[in-house]
Every structure is written in structure tokens, then in C-alpha cells.
Amino acid sequence: MSKKIGVIVFPGSNCDHDAYHAMKHVMNADTTFLWHKDKEIGDLDLVIVPGGFSYGDYLRSGAIARFSPIMEAVQDYVKKGFPVLGICNGFQILLEAGLLPGAMLHNEKLRFVCKNVNIRVENNRSLFTSGMKEGTVLNVPVSHGEGNYFIDDEGLSDLKEHEQIAFRYCDANGNVTQEANFNGSVDSIAGIINKQGNVLGMMPHPERAMEPLLGSSDGIPFFESIFNSLQLA
């Protein structure tokens, strides 16, 4: 049966159509947009909070979007155990909403970085990553100015203890190096999951790596992994 996916649209979202295209035309899922003013999620198997610059990144990335009516519905949806994937600005929004721990600082070198990077699957015991082997390297684009993930030491130990680190920046061979950690994130973190395991936030854009023509199709095994988990649920 076809999976039902929702992609949230905020004023200033700009990867909503990338996510829609990836889900509908590459993954052949039944995909709909959710408007930021919507108050209900409805009958969906997965909600994607896409990248972009919601509300112009005013104050802090994601800080204003968090107060949209749809985010209250997302809080309920998460409480019920349904999966939510936040990409880039979507990750920032989930952090601001308290659905994931930590915060985003400006990239260490202050530059907006737009390029393909490598990330390593750190943990495949989540519904998002279970279809991939640990250590798998994915080549996916990043495009952000505020992706320098910060969490204090206590929070970091907590993430490690509960196996919440999903992806780390690495080189092409899968080695986590200082050079590969281009934005200065704590412990090279590129993506984390919540304790319940149904929310994933990541800075890289797997939805923009779905077709070889566009440079990489490494997003496909990632979304296949999610879709397989949804199939089993």
C-alpha cells in the first residue's frame, strides 16, 4: 500500500517542493502539503518538516515557526508515536520546539556552506536508519549557515547513552575527521533522533540526493529504510 506523507509549508520554506518531488515522484508515495496554519495532521504515515528559511530566520532559525498552529499538531502527532523527519531548517524548528535536544549556532567559520558532504550512519536501531548498515557513508548536499550543532557535555553524554546520534560528518572513507566537520558541530553531529525514536533531525538534505542526474542518489537508501520501517509498523 502506498505510504501517505505530509510536507509542511511555512512562509519561507524552500525545500518543500524538493521533499514533495522526492516522496511523490521518486518514492511513489501519496504526498500532500500541510499548510503552517493547518491545525490537524490527519491520517499520515510520516511528516516532513522541510528546509528553507521559515519566517526569514528572524530572531533565530526556527524560533518563530515553532509557534505555528501546525507545530502544535506536530507535537500531538509525535506524542502519539508517529514519525517526523526534520531536514535543515526543519531540524532547527524541531530543536526550537523542544522535540529534539540542543541548539544551532552559526557555522564555526561564519560562512554559509552549500556543497555535497559525506555522512556516516552511526546507529541503525531507529525506524529511520534500520535499513542501512552502520558505517554506511551517504553523499548528500548541505546548504546552511546555522548548522553548528551545540549541546552541553551532559546533553552529549545523554545522546550517546541513549544511542540518539544518527549521523556524523565524515570523509569519503567514513572517517570522522576534523576537516569533515565543516560547520564545527559538537562531536561532528549531523543528525539526531529523540529518545522515543520517532523524531529525526538532520542538517544534510537526503531529499535533494534522489537522482543520479542531480549528483547523488544516496538519499534513496535512506528513504527506503524509512519506508520499510513504516511498512512493518
Added chain:
Amino acid sequence: MYKAKVNITLRKSILDPKGKAAHHALQNLGLKNVKDVRIGKFIEMNIDADSQNEARELAETACTQLLANEVMEDFQVEIEE
């Protein structure tokens, strides 16, 4: 009516790359006695409240709920009449 003046800065333990870049530039200008620079945000709010304490409480709520992210930022509130 009260005026709340809010200063928001990155927590002391966090490296402030903008401050560091500005510090570096000030050094190049020859202002060698500038030893450290931290860059933050300044926010002013006019608050309708019955007392200074009430205005302060309101301003602090605004900070903790929206204006500052306490995971990475500290804030200071000053209230003026």
C-alpha cells in the same frame, strides 16, 4: 508604561565566532587593549504593567519563551520607567 531593555549573548562557555572575528579586526586596527569581544542582540520592549516587578516578570517570560534560547544564550533584563 515601562521600557524593558534586554541583552542576549551566547553563553560564556560557547565560542562566539562573530565576536572573535570582530576582535581580530580590532587588533588589526591597532586597538590592542581590546581583549575580548562578544556579540549579542539588544531588544527593547514597551510594557504596560502596574509595577516594575510585573514588567520584569513579563519581560523575563518573553525571554525564556521566545527571545532567548537558553540552551545557548544568556539574557539580562533592565527595566526603566
